[in-house]
Amino acid sequence: MQRRGFMTSLAAGGALALLGKEAAAGQYKHPGKATPDAGKWAPNALRRVNEIIAEFGRGGRRHRASKRPYVVFDWDNTSIMHDTEEALLMYQINNLAFKLTPDEFATIVKQGVPPGPFAADYKNADGQVVTLEAITSDLVDDYKEIHQQYKGMAGQQSLEAVQASDVFVDFRAKLYFLYEAINDTHGPNIGYPWVIYFFANLSVKEVSAMAEASNDLGLGDGIRKVKYVSPSSRAGQAGVISTAHSHGLRLTPEISNLMHVLEANDIDVYVSTASLEDVVRVFATLPKYGYALKPEQVLGLRLETTADGVFKNAYKAGWPLNWGPGKSEVIKRELVAKKGYGPLMVLGDSDGDYDMLRDFPDTQLSVIVNRLKKGKIGTLCAQAAETLGRPGARFVLQGRDERTGQWIPEEMTLKLGKTEKKLLA
Numbered sequence: 001m002q003r004r005g006f007m008t009s010l011a012a013g014g015a016l017a018l019l020g021k022e023a024a025a026g027q028y029k030h031p032g033k034a035t036p037d038a039g040k041w042a043p044n045a046l047r048r049v050n051e052i053i054a055e056f057g058r059g060g061r062r063h064r065a066s067k068r069p070y071v072v073f074d075w076d077n078t079s080i081m082h083d084t085e086e087a088l089l090m091y092q093i094n095n096l097a098f099k100l101t102p103d104e105f106a107t108i109v110k111q112g113v114p115p116g117p118f119a120a121d122y123k124n125a126d127g128q129v130v131t132l133e134a135i136t137s138d139l140v141d142d143y144k145e146i147h148q149q150y151k152g153m154a155g156q157q158s159l160e161a162v163q164a165s166d167v168f169v170d171f172r173a174k175l176y177f178l179y180e181a182i183n184d185t186h187g188p189n190i191g192y193p194w195v196i197y198f199f200a201n202l203s204v205k206e207v208s209a210m211a212e213a214s215n216d217l218g219l220g221d222g223i224r225k226v227k228y229v230s231p232s233s234r235a236g237q238a239g240v241i242s243t244a245h246s247h248g249l250r251l252t253p254e255i256s257n258l259m260h261v262l263e264a265n266d267i268d269v270y271v272s273t274a275s276l277e278d279v280v281r282v283f284a285t286l287p288k289y290g291y292a293l294k295p296e297q298v299l300g301l302r303l304e305t306t307a308d309g310v311f312k313n314a315y316k317a318g319w320p321l322n323w324g325p326g327k328s329e330v331i332k333r334e335l336v337a338k339k340g341y342g343p344l345m346v347l348g349d350s351d352g353d354y355d356m357l358r359d360f361p362d363t364q365l366s367v368i369v370n371r372l373k374k375g376k377i378g379t380l381c382a383q384a385a386e387t388l389g390r391p392g393a394r395f396v397l398q399g400r401d402e403r404t405g406q407w408i409p410e411e412m413t414l415k416l417g418k419t420e421k422k423l424l425a
Helices: 005-014 022-026 043-054 083-096 102-108 130-147 159-163 166-186 186-198 205-220 254-263 279-285 325-339 351-360 375-386
Strands: 070-074 222-230 243-248 270-276 298-301 303-305 311-315 343-350 365-369 393-400
Touching: 022 070, 043 102, 043 254, 043 365, 043 393, 070 311, 070 325, 070 351, 070 375, 083 186, 083 243, 083 270, 083 279, 102 130, 102 311, 130 159, 130 166, 130 243, 130 254, 166 243, 186 298, 186 303, 186 325, 186 351, 205 279, 254 270, 270 279, 270 325, 279 298, 279 325, 298 325, 298 351, 325 351, 351 365, 351 375, 365 375, 375 393
Parallel strands: 070 270, 070 343, 270 298, 343 365, 365 393
Antiparallel strands: 222 243, 303 311
8 A cells, every 4th residue: 555656646536625614514404304205215215214204203292302303324235336445445455555565565464363264165276165264375475566666666567567467467466355255254353454554554544535535436436246266376375366346336315315314303414334434534525425414423443543533453442343333332422321322213224233133122213224124133124024005004115126226215226236126135
């Protein structure tokens, strides 16, 4: 990632005033509006949302100015289509936006990851299960060569020239393969901190600028799943591997509109994300994306920083991992402890949101963006399906068309590459 060329120009041209002037500008007054636009809401879900707003919002029979209600939104695949952190990882790889020496990279690439083989699905082209030791050895070799070649680090070659090389193709495929393998083998408690350690030595402003550039690229990109295969010329210890990344980000106007309507009804809004807090703050606060929240409304993963705002490859001491049970822990610590009560509504899409969707007695409604998932979130989806259309339903589903990234006005979802919508996995 280094060392000045790429990051200097990015920081100068991309950040705009980032979380200073523009974030402050995002604190504009939302126009007063009693109910959300119908948009592409599933009618059953929208009806329940409207009931909650009418009852607990400004002028509602259960609204108390001294006990201002609040709603918690997940970000990735709930407030937007796809995952901003994963998009940023691919952007960081493609642009070699690292500020790490080869020795630092060699430490971070295996930091916190248990040694040995990955899950059985993570095989190379010869059918052998890939190990951490093998693939990180290849990646360290790749990074050393790239560091010597790329003029943004220490060499003479342009980014375009390096991108055309087999060493870069190997580096991209194997680093993204490693991200997937770590998460699927060891879970987000290992994988989610690991991926943000690659921001080490970058300032908050540099990462925010990179996030904005990644967001803009993703929003202009087509929704597509791209397969990446490492070249046989760089088989190395891990062998030839393949992985896939889902490209394309999309805004969800129904969510941004709901956020504005809630605030207009004296209901506070918070985001709870398993991505780095500073990364999601770019998406959530810059007015050009439409959500226009304040930085303090975003709660997510945190890294240690130096006194002058440079990230370290160390998770924030004492701060819970904001995923799964950690999301509920952060809500209790940062919101319930200060307010004395839990969220009025919670919106999410995955196992990472399961706990906060169901943990709080004060929660009147949980909206689940239907991704046709099994697991723990699947049990809540099944409960929502069983109570579909019933008065006072606690869980409701919202469908989407994953070919376009847009919601559809029903509970069923159409997966990318499929032709028939489904209600449950």
